[in-house]
Amino acid sequence: MRIVMLGPPGAGKGTQAARLADHFGIPHLSTGDMIRHAIASGTSVGISAQAAMERGELLSDELIVTFVDERIREADASMGFILDGFPRTPGQASALDAILAQSGSAIDxxxxxxxxxxxxxxxxxxxxxxxxxxxxxxRRDDNSEALNVRLHAYAAETAPLSKYYQDMGILKAINGLQDVDAVTQSALSVLRSGRSSPMTAPTLS
Structure with missing residues (x-):
């Protein structure tokens, strides 16, 4: 099972991704973890990323996509994975689709x-x-001013991505207003039934 988790800062997607990964016995792959893994492993892309970060540069889409490509080819991801923090744009999503298509698979x-x-x-x-x-x-960004900036940036960045997956018919909305256990159960129910859970639309104003 290949799953992508989306959600604004503070929504709990990391927690839910980890829980679902444990449930299905597949790896939870976050962008940060993938970068650290590549750097620690001394791969060529890891060395490139470390050099870019030491120069204070943002990592390019091309480099991040390469991280993901290398990571999902590892043996523990052969039966599936849960991506958290990637993709962030339709361009990255399209690149991910192309990578998976090479092995005859796709995001479920x-x-x-x-x-x-x-x-x-x-x-x-x-x-x-x-x-x-x-x-x-x-955390320096754990305040109302920083959160507002992050939320609006997320909305602008992710709205096209949500539509990308909605058009593919694989986007499922989860009511994240529930407690942690209930969100997990809703996610599992959605994955079994293919139907979104009842929810309250988010307010970003």
């Missing part, structure tokens, strides 16, 4: 967590407070 489902703006802000601020109380470093 795209799960998009739908969460209201106000709920996201509450989650982010709670995360910051928990970190503060436990003596851990609070």
């Amino acid at each position: 489902s795209v799960l998009e967590l739908m969460v209201d703006h106000a709920v996201l802000l509450e989650r982010i601020l709670k995360r910051a407070e928990v970190a503060r109380l436990s003596g851990r470093t609070v």
Whole structure:
């Protein structure tokens, strides 16, 4: 099973991707983990990425697609995977489709967590407070101003991507306003039935 997870910052897609990966016995692949894996392994693309980051440069789409291509060819991903943080644009999605087509496979489902703006802000601020109380470093972007910027950037970036997968008939909406266990069960139900879960449309204003 090959799944793509979509969702705005704070929606919990990393948590849900990890849970679904455990359930299906397939790897949870995040962009950050793939980059770190390639650098630690000393691959040519990892060396290129490390050099670019040391120069303070953003990694190109071409480089990120290469990371994904290398990672999903590894043995543990032969039966499927869950992608978290990639693709981010229709261009990246098209590149992913082309990679998978080479082996006669394709993305099976795209799960998009739908969460209201106000709920996201509450989650982010709670995360910051928990970190503060436990003596851990609070993320610099865990505040309302940064979240607003990230949400609007996500909406602008992801709206075309959602349509891309919707047009393919594989986009499934998940009500991310539920508690963690309920979201997981909704995701599993959606994957079994192919129907989106009841949800409240997100507010990004």
